[in-house]
Amino acid sequence: MTTYLVTGASLLGSGSGDLLLADGHLGDPADAPPDAVRIDASGLVALPGLVDLHTHLREPGREDAETVESGSRAAARGGFTAVHAMANTEPVADTAGVVEQVWHLGQTAGYCDVRPVGAVTAGLTGQRLAELGAMADSAARVRVFSDDGVCVSDAVLMRRALEYVKAFDGVVAQHAQEPRLTEDAQMNEGTMSGVLGMQGWPAVAEEAIIARDCLLAGHVGSRLHICHVSTAGSVELIRWAKSKGWNVTAEVTPHHLLLTDELVASYDPIYKVNPPLRTADDVEALRAGLADGTIDCVATDHAPHPTEDKECEWAAAAMGMLGLETALSVVQAAMVDTGRLTWAEVADRMSVRPARIGRVSDQGQALETGSPANVVLVDPAATRAVEPADSASLSRNTPFRGMELPGAVVATFLHGRATVLDGKLQ
């Protein structure tokens, strides 16, 4: 295995230091062997490898949109060393067999640690619990459970799921969307939906579920994670739940940190996503929530769709956006370059905390001797125009196409092995 000596990197964005990556772990740079490959990292920021709590890899079932391999290649290019593969595949990841299959595919691809998410309910139908324990005990060691794509709207089922996963230190990640309030919903309900004549997706449909689930989590003393928080009201509710000492965590997507529902005026379904793009006030509240730690982490909700599912009229289009390869740049634009997060805090929100929420023990560790050698080197001074055709994903549905974004991932190391060097997949 190649040993790397990274020199002159700005560790978590401050000072200058060296990193030795040997045998899958970080070592003392003073012990670097003479044949170590030296990487000049002056001007680059070193962060622990990024961890995504929310990724749609589409395999099994929709290999035309993404595979575990293509999605994990995109992840590596984005600086990720671990992703959580959502359960809404075909078949649904609701048994030990399916989660082990996904886990093995991730191991075989070798671009990042693929941690399968297990479905909360069998077939995502919201009727009865999936075999959560079997998935937890499987080789995939599932700790995050989610019906993402649909909400666990039945309050009793949600309560039981929250209780049940305590047995193996699991967490239920809720896609908060009250179904009746969002039937046929196309976009954020507000000024724009009224003007554009589209069925609205009101903020209250997210907030009502978050409020209920926070109360449930508090009541039964379980771990609750809120997926893709998108409204100012949700941030307030989560802040309140945390102030109660309840075990509630939350994520925000890069697109909800940067884009607003004004973009829907183009009727271009590239901007169609669930939950929908919200208003500038929501974006501001999400940034503030991420900065003060109310929102624990950034998660991509990377959702690949084939061209034909976006090249159509709005109502017929699929919901979702690519996110893995642009996440760090968007966070830099929205949070770092605006002075709201330091790079050390970016490491916290994109690596340390998501790893902790997902109970991924060998990710999100400090850049110190003995830690697993999961490292990303970022050039914060670079800028690039997002070009969909450049993506390692099989899909092209990035809402950031054509935008100038700051920052570039120069290198990604997964357990000491380079998955990306000089910005190129290895």
Next chain:
Amino acid sequence: MKSHLLSTGDLTKGDALRVLDTAAELRSLADRPIKKLPTLRGRTVVNLFFEDSTRTRISFEAAAKRLSADVINFSAKGSSVSKGESLKDTALTLEAMGADAVVIRHGSSGAPHRLASSGWVRSSVINAGDGTHEHPTQALLDAFTMRRHLGDLDGRRVAIVGDVLHSRVARSNALLLSTLGAEVTLVAPPTLLPVGVSSWPVATSYDLDAALEKTDVVMMLRVQRERMNAAFFPSAREYSRRYGLDDRRFARLPDHAIVMHPGPMNRGMEIAANVADSHRSVIVEQVTNGVAVRMAVLYLLLSGADTTEHAAGEPTA
């Protein structure tokens, strides 16, 4: 004018007046023995209807034919389109046919924008009604009809009554009439006004009786009975009682006020039969004016003209 007509919000006051003035010239043709103009000879207009609307399609067809354009009716409903052929493939087919203008009716809000901005077609796109978004030519013919009866619309009061939430006619009219200087009041139960309506250039009211006193125009919108199943109102009878234009309310209208309806009407629901058929109802005239307004739109978009001077031209022999 731009090369497409997608929303009345895209029209400046000058654009809108140009359409209306052109339509006025063209309408005088309707009274002449020879009704055809050679203006668009050799041009192709495609009526692309993903939703049934015989009235609107026939109106566009008559308008195009009176300008001597070739007309292709492409009724996508029940054809391959509804079986999964995409909007894109249909558009590419039309492009291959050499369509100069595509008149599109679609159930999805924004489908005409998609067609116009996607690069799939080079033709002018005319929105003939998209989902619950807009129906610009309906608003133009409504404004045209109002002007014939009331003159300049500046300062005129228009009450638009009914299911504003789901009405493309209401959206297009609200934007166009306020551009033309009219004072628009949307009257509906709170459930049928869109969230965010306060940002529109209109007033709103839940009280039809209060709005009727001083209005110059009352435009009744079609209300689907099925809306009561989604709890927008308790029953057709209660809706009718609170928001219907019945004989009693009709009697309280100012003498000069006109009654409009984009059709098709639910007689006895939003409008009483007597009112629909009264001398102050201009509902039938709206249909006639529709052809003239659509001729004006096709003419202005396709002939590249930005003045009305030669609009009427000479009738063909």
